[in-house]
Amino acid sequence: MVEPSLLPETPDLRHLAQIIQLAVAPVFLFAGLGAFLNVCVGRLARIIDRTRELEPRILGSRGEEHDRLIREIRLLDQRIKVVNRAIFATVLAAIMISAVVVLLFAGFLSGFRFGTAIALLFIAAMVSTGLGFVIFLHETRLGTRAVHVRTEVLEHEVQED
Numbered sequence: 001m002v003e004p005s006l007l008p009e010t011p012d013l014r015h016l017a018q019i020i021q022l023a024v025a026p027v028f029l030f031a032g033l034g035a036f037l038n039v040c041v042g043r044l045a046r047i048i049d050r051t052r053e054l055e056p057r058i059l060g061s062r063g064e065e066h067d068r069l070i071r072e073i074r075l076l077d078q079r080i081k082v083v084n085r086a087i088f089a090t091v092l093a094a095i096m097i098s099a100v101v102v103l104l105f106a107g108f109l110s111g112f113r114f115g116t117a118i119a120l121l122f123i124a125a126m127v128s129t130g131l132g133f134v135i136f137l138h139e140t141r142l143g144t145r146a147v148h149v150r151t152e153v154l155e156h157e158v159q160e161d
Helices: 013-060 063-110 115-146
Strands: none
Touching: 013 063, 013 115, 063 115
16 A cells, blocks of 8 residues: 655656746747847937937027927937837737746646647737837837938038138
């Protein structure tokens, strides 16, 4: 007769090794998402810095210069919103990837079959990641509009005394 154990039966370690192998790819994905978030946050910081630089200049400007600065700060405000959306989509993807890894191990430990949920979460995470990239692409296009060199600057000639 087998004596009952105080410890619950543990799952086979070979299966655990397979689960760890399955979890490695999503974990590597975190590194890429982290790098992308770092780029987004860097752009956001630069946009905010430029906005703070323009605010006092707007208050002291008049006429065409005031109108130009207002257009620029409105574009910067739009860019802030767009970058925040890219950050949101990317962080959402990271949360879903975390859920994938948790469900992989929870299924292993509990014996429940989470395969469909894991697949759907991973697909949603990839969609969210792609959406974050698309939004970021849109922001970079907005950023290039802000860098347009005005005609009066391009045609400016130094007046000789």
